[in-house]
Amino acid sequence: xxxxxxxxxxxxxxxxxxxxxxxxxxxxxxxxxxxxxxxxxxxxxxxxxxxxxxxxxxxxxxxxxxxxxxxxxxxxxxxxxxxxxxxxxxxxxxxxxxxxxxxxxxxxxxxxxxxxxxxxxxxxxxxxxxxxxxxxxxxxxxxxxxxxxxxxxxxxxxxxxxxxxxxxxxxxxxxxxxxxxxxxxxxxxxxxxxxxxxxxxxxxxxxxxxxxxxxxxxxxxx
Amino acid sequence: xxxxxxxxxxxxxxxxxxxxxxxxxxxxxxxxxxxxxxxxxxxxxxxxxxxxxxxxxxxxxxxxxxxxxxxxxxxxxxxxxxxxxxxxxxxxxxxxxxxxxxxxxxxxxxxxxxxxxxxxxxxxxxxxxxxxxxxxxxxxxxxxxxxxxxxxxxxxxxxxxxxxxxxxxxxxxxxxxxxxxxxxxxxxxxxxxxxxxxxxxxxxxxxxxxxxxxxxxxxxxxxxxxxxxxxxxxxxxxxxxxxxxxxxxxxxxxxxxxxxxxxxxxxxxxxxxxxxxxxxxxxxxxxxxxxxxxxxxxxxxxxxxxxxxxxxxxxxxxxxxxxxxxxxxxxxxxxxxxxxxxxxxxxxxxxxxxxxxxxxxxxxxxxxxxxxxxxxxxxxxxxxxxxxxxxxxxxxxxxxxxxxxxxxxxxxxxxxxxxxxxxxxxxxxxxxxxxxxxxxxxxxxxxxxxxxxxxxxxxxxxxxxxxxxxxxxxxxx
Numbered sequence: 001x002x003x004x005x006x007x008x009x010x011x012x013x014x015x016x017x018x019x020x021x022x023x024x025x026x027x028x029x030x031x032x033x034x035x036x037x038x039x040x041x042x043x044x045x046x047x048x049x050x051x052x053x054x055x056x057x058x059x060x061x062x063x064x065x066x067x068x069x070x071x072x073x074x075x076x077x078x079x080x081x082x083x084x085x086x087x088x089x090x091x092x093x094x095x096x097x098x099x100x101x102x103x104x105x106x107x108x109x110x111x112x113x114x115x116x117x118x119x120x121x122x123x124x125x126x127x128x129x130x131x132x133x134x135x136x137x138x139x140x141x142x143x144x145x146x147x148x149x150x151x152x153x154x155x156x157x158x159x160x161x162x163x164x165x166x167x168x169x170x171x172x173x174x175x176x177x178x179x180x181x182x183x184x185x186x187x188x189x190x191x192x193x194x195x196x197x198x199x200x201x202x203x204x205x206x207x208x209x210x211x212x213x214x215x216x217x218x219x220x221x222x
Numbered sequence: 223x224x225x226x227x228x229x230x231x232x233x234x235x236x237x238x239x240x241x242x243x244x245x246x247x248x249x250x251x252x253x254x255x256x257x258x259x260x261x262x263x264x265x266x267x268x269x270x271x272x273x274x275x276x277x278x279x280x281x282x283x284x285x286x287x288x289x290x291x292x293x294x295x296x297x298x299x300x301x302x303x304x305x306x307x308x309x310x311x312x313x314x315x316x317x318x319x320x321x322x323x324x325x326x327x328x329x330x331x332x333x334x335x336x337x338x339x340x341x342x343x344x345x346x347x348x349x350x351x352x353x354x355x356x357x358x359x360x361x362x363x364x365x366x367x368x369x370x371x372x373x374x375x376x377x378x379x380x381x382x383x384x385x386x387x388x389x390x391x392x393x394x395x396x397x398x399x400x401x402x403x404x405x406x407x408x409x410x411x412x413x414x415x416x417x418x419x420x421x422x423x424x425x426x427x428x429x430x431x432x433x434x435x436x437x438x439x440x441x442x443x444x445x446x447x448x449x450x451x452x453x454x455x456x457x458x459x460x461x462x463x464x465x466x467x468x469x470x471x472x473x474x475x476x477x478x479x480x481x482x483x484x485x486x487x488x489x490x491x492x493x494x495x496x497x498x499x500x501x502x503x504x505x506x507x508x509x510x511x512x513x514x515x516x517x518x519x520x521x522x523x524x525x526x527x528x529x530x531x532x533x534x535x536x537x538x539x540x541x542x543x544x545x546x547x548x549x550x551x552x553x554x555x556x557x558x559x560x561x562x563x564x565x566x567x568x569x570x571x572x573x574x575x576x577x578x579x580x581x582x583x584x585x586x587x588x589x590x591x592x593x594x595x596x597x598x599x600x601x602x603x604x605x606x607x608x609x610x611x612x613x614x615x616x617x618x619x620x621x622x623x624x625x626x627x628x629x630x631x632x633x634x635x636x637x638x639x640x641x642x643x644x645x646x647x648x649x650x651x652x653x654x655x656x657x658x659x660x661x662x663x664x665x666x667x668x669x670x671x672x673x674x675x676x677x678x679x680x681x682x683x684x685x686x687x688x689x690x691x692x693x694x695x696x697x698x699x
């Protein structure tokens with residue numbers, strides 16, 4: 001699950017990203033409105049966390065332009081100015097949710113999960129494929145009753161496949177879900193991560209199918 | 223009538239508790255105005271009563287004299303020559319004239335020109351020949367008013383003219399005088415009372431707008447600073463209302479500024495608090511000792527920055543006009559700089575910055591010493607924070623013309639021309655810098671420089687950084 005964090009206070013951006021990465025999110029961080037524009041045009045993010053007070057291009061403008069392009073990615077606005085007027089303006093500009101600083105990280109995470117659940121039309125926090133299940137609240141995979149231990153990259157690969165379970169996920173789509181902007185994407189490394197995940201799923205009633213030239217597919221076995 | 227009776231508490235216009243306007247005493251406008259009218263009036267009445275008592279006395283005497291004269295004439299006319307003998311018979315009418323119910327005694331004496339007594343009291347005193355009016359004399363232990371009348375008797379020869387002297391005791395005259403005086407006194411007292419009442423009514427009507435203004439001010443809510451309007455106020459009271467409204471305008475502006483400041487300050491604290499909370503959450507979840515240690519160190523740094531921010535906010539609110547009593551300390555700018563630089567030296571050492579001071583001695587300025595030092599500290603702190611690590615920051619103090627000039631130069635990225643006018647605004651931050659400034663330092667500098675009557679110029683430093691030049695009026699002597 002890849003998120004875009006737009007926040008001009010570098011310390012806050014840095015520590016927020018670290019904390020979200022702890023929870024197995026892939027996080028891209030940008031510090032101003034223009035960079036946010038570029039990131040949104042290029043990356044495929046599942047959700048955007050947007051500060052409104054941004055240099056160069058204000059958060060509200062970023063939001064308006066995003067919606068004008070027809071992009072419906074969930075946006076949670078983060079701001080120090082949480083007056084009623086400001087909240088209304090933010091929501092009118094196309095924000096899906098609003099969080100005032102200072103906030104508890106638990107609340108931000110809960111709102112992120114809620115937005116992603118809504119975007120993927122799921123109502124239950126726990127989804128399963130075969131005997132593999134994923135709890136979007138704890139952000140943990142389980143095989144039967146046992147927690148599946150995964151590195152962040154392995155988690156990102158499996159999560160992407162899990163979301164699209166039963167459908168083909170191209171190698172490109174997989175790598176864009178796994179790598180943030182800071183990392184040089186190495187498509188061949190994806191194969192390594194897929195291989196490792198596949199090994200961890202051995203013996204389970206779910207497996208990753210390789211479709212040569214097309215990509216991968218997570219499939220439950222009868 | 224004493225003033226206290228004239229405008230006592232009983233005449234309060236409202237039932238509300240007493241205010242200054244109601245207090246009986248020298249502060250009561252109504253009482254003052256009333257006494258200005260009534261006291262002179264009473265003086266006038268006193269003078270008037272004195273003159274009217276004189277005139278009552280004169281009138282009573284005149285009337286008595288006429289009656290005396292009339293009585294004497296009546297007696298004289300009854301004196302007849304009968305067969306060569308003068309016959310004087312006093313008619314009762316001549317005596318009854320004096321019957322005014324005051325039990326006066328009447329004495330008479332009729333005598334010939336040669337002094338032969340015809341009838342009456344031989345020892346009754348005779349007024350002097352030339353007396354034009356009645357005279358008074360004591361007779362039988364009582365005061366009498368006397369009048370003589372000479373009447374020629376035809377055919378009486380040497381006996382003509384006869385002289386008739388009539389005297390009367392003074393009860394009737396005194397009663398008349400009293401009567402005249404008392405009625406005049408009653409009229410005048412009535413005049414004063416009516417005038418006092420009219421003054422009170424006039425004052426009450428005239429002061430009504432003032433009292434209404436008082437009630438309007440008193441009945442206000444604590445936060446209500448809307449302009450007051452008393453439509454019926456006279457032109458004399460208008461300026462007072464206008465002044466009051468102007469004053470409330472100023473208070474309102476001050477309060478709005480204060481509110482803005484507090485809102486801004488609260489706003490300013492939100493991001494650092496969010497950071498702190500995030501760092502704490504991270505540390506809590508992290509299992510690795512190293513990562514935890516790193517997070518805790520970061521929390522400490524964030525706390526320090528927050529503390530500094532709070533301190534700066536406090537300084538800024540102190541630098542606001544009106545928040546501190548104005549001070550006029552005389553400080554030596556070089557000494558102040560030395561003191562500040564010693565305090566900030568550790569930061570310079572941390573960042574490997576060469577911090578230098580070049581100061582002329584005896585450059586004195588006048589102002590609030592604490593705030594001036596705070597200003598210098600903010601300038602130098604800014605230079606150290608935004609300057610190039612391992613670079614240099616130069617502080618200079620010199621006297622130029624009538625001004626004391628303080629210059630702080632760094633070799634950091636400087637401030638783009640377009641942003642220079644904004645950097646003094648509160649909470650403004652330059653977009654390019656990565657450093658975590660609060661956007662308050664330069665606002666403090668400007669506020670302090672303004673208060674001390676100085677000005678600030680930003681320019682490019684020699685080696686590309688920022689040069690801040692603060693000029694303050696040089697202290698005399």
